[in-house]
Amino acid sequence: MSEKFNGSFTQQEPIPQAGIDAAMAVLRHGRLHRYNLAEGETGEVALLEQEFAAFTGAKYCLAVTSGGYAMATALRAAGVKPGDPVLSNAFTLAPVPGAIAGVGAVPAFVEVTEDLTLDLDDLKARIAASGARVLLLSHMRGHICDMDALMAICDAAGVTVVEDCAHTMGAEWRGTPSGRHGIAGCYSTQTYKHMNSGEGGFLVTDDADLAARAVILSGSYMLYGRHKAAPPPEAFETVRYQTPNMSGRMDNLRAAILRPQLRALPDQCARWNDRYRVIEDGLRDTPGLRTIPRPANESYVGSSFQFLLPGWDAPRLRDVLARCHARGVELKWFGAEEPVAFTSRYDSWRYAPEQHLPQTDRVLSGLIDMRIPLTFSPQDCAQIARIIRAEVSAVWQAAPG
Numbered sequence: 261m262s263e264k265f266n267g268s269f270t271q272q273e274p275i276p277q278a279g280i281d282a283a284m285a286v287l288r289h290g291r292l293h294r295y296n297l298a299e300g301e302t303g304e305v306a307l308l309e310q311e312f313a314a315f316t317g318a319k320y321c322l323a324v325t326s327g328g329y330a331m332a333t334a335l336r337a338a339g340v341k342p343g344d345p346v347l348s349n350a351f352t353l354a355p356v357p358g359a360i361a362g363v364g365a366v367p368a369f370v371e372v373t374e375d376l377t378l379d380l381d382d383l384k385a386r387i388a389a390s391g392a393r394v395l396l397l398s399h400m401r402g403h404i405c406d407m408d409a410l411m412a413i414c415d416a417a418g419v420t421v422v423e424d425c426a427h428t429m430g431a432e433w434r435g436t437p438s439g440r441h442g443i444a445g446c447y448s449t450q451t452y453k454h455m456n457s458g459e460g461g462f463l464v465t466d467d468a469d470l471a472a473r474a475v476i477l478s479g480s481y482m483l484y485g486r487h488k489a490a491p492p493p494e495a496f497e498t499v500r501y502q503t504p505n506m507s508g509r510m511d512n513l514r515a516a517i518l519r520p521q522l523r524a525l526p527d528q529c530a531r532w533n534d535r536y537r538v539i540e541d542g543l544r545d546t547p548g549l550r551t552i553p554r555p556a557n558e559s560y561v562g563s564s565f566q567f568l569l570p571g572w573d574a575p576r577l578r579d580v581l582a583r584c585h586a587r588g589v590e591l592k593w594f595g596a597e598e599p600v601a602f603t604s605r606y607d608s609w610r611y612a613p614e615q616h617l618p619q620t621d622r623v624l625s626g627l628i629d630m631r632i633p634l635t636f637s638p639q640d641c642a643q644i645a646r647i648i649r650a651e652v653s654a655v656w657q658a659a660p661g
């Protein structure tokens with residue numbers, strides 16, 4: 261009998277007890293709105309913003325309703341106008357082009373490499389061809405491109421970089437936290453990311469003007485003085501008259517849940533990486549399978565795992581997925597023609613102008629993706645790798661190449 265995995269790929273860990281207790285305290289006093297404060301009280305959201313700013317080393321932090329909201333707000337606060345082209349990864353998740361479309365701008369996609377990062381040569385070409393002045397850079401599935409090279413290209417071309425760090429909260433490039441290379445970094449605290457408040461997000465920046473705009477955009481009314489990680493009142497002097505209120509505030513209940521999770525984040529990242537390395541070791545040198553090399557300058561958080569079955573045709577790929585699924589291992593394939601569940605491709609985002617990215621098509625046609633929830637033990641991860649290895653090998657041996 262072949263072994264079967266019985267875990268759930270969508271089951272996260274419970275909220276830590278300290279978070280449950282803090283949430284109960286908020287429920288008991290009833291002041292859930294971030295600006296509803298007792299005399300002398302700072303409030304959970306303002307404290308969380310202060311703590312997340314310190315965690316990333318940013319001057320300013322704003323907590324909002326989602327990662328998608330953080331990205332759209334960053335673009336708007338950076339001055340993106342309706343009709344502007346905004347560059348972004350062709351390989352990313354739907355909320356990324358959605359944030360660009362949300363400000364009325366037009367996504368211009370850039371090719372992905374076999375290492376699942378933005379293709380920097382193609383970026384140069386597309387900056388020139390599109391005339392875009394903003395790049396919404398997505399560190400999709402936690403793979404960070406050469407940030408030194410990327411920033412050199414963008415700085416030379418006068419392109420502003422906003423980072424989507426939904427999968428790189430806690431990650432670094434050459435010692436600098438992800439989200440701290442461009443003008444702003446955006447994070448998500450949605451259930452499947454590195455901290456879980458159901459929904460939620462952060463925007464961090466050192467730019468006082470951008471931060472002030474973002475605070476007003478998020479729906480601060482004239483209560484921005486109650487923030488602890490926002491710029492001083494002077495930064496709001498003209499901004500407060502010029503910036504619309506587009507409600508997207510975080511509330512004290514979610515912030516209460518998140519604060520203990522932020523304290524635990526470095527340990528959680530280490531636990532993810534233990535699991536990631538077990539899977540990587542288990543799949544290494546499987547014939548027909550390519551693991552993704554991780555550069556020495558990248559400190560990643562292995563909350564999901566990707567590998568390529570390069571050049572495999574669709575029937576054999578589907579066979580691998582079905583065989584793994586039958587043994588309890590849920591894999592996602594980015595090569596499917598139709599978008600399924602969370603997985604969609606640039607060619608299904610048809611509100612964007614039609615674009616052809618042959619290299620991305622080729623990479624995605626062999627790309628397999630898997631979540632690693634922390635409810636999996638390292639032993640679970642070893643078993644998952646054994647199952648994938650066995651099924652990939654079986655299909656490969658039947659028809660190699």
Ligand SMILES: *Cc1c(COP(=O)(O)O)cnc(C)c1O
Pocket residue numbers: 325326327328329352353355356398399400401424426427447448449450459460461
């Ligand atoms: C989840 C995700 C987002 C957006 O997060 P939400 O909080 O769900 O809006 C952005 N980018 C990527 C790559 C994501 O996976």
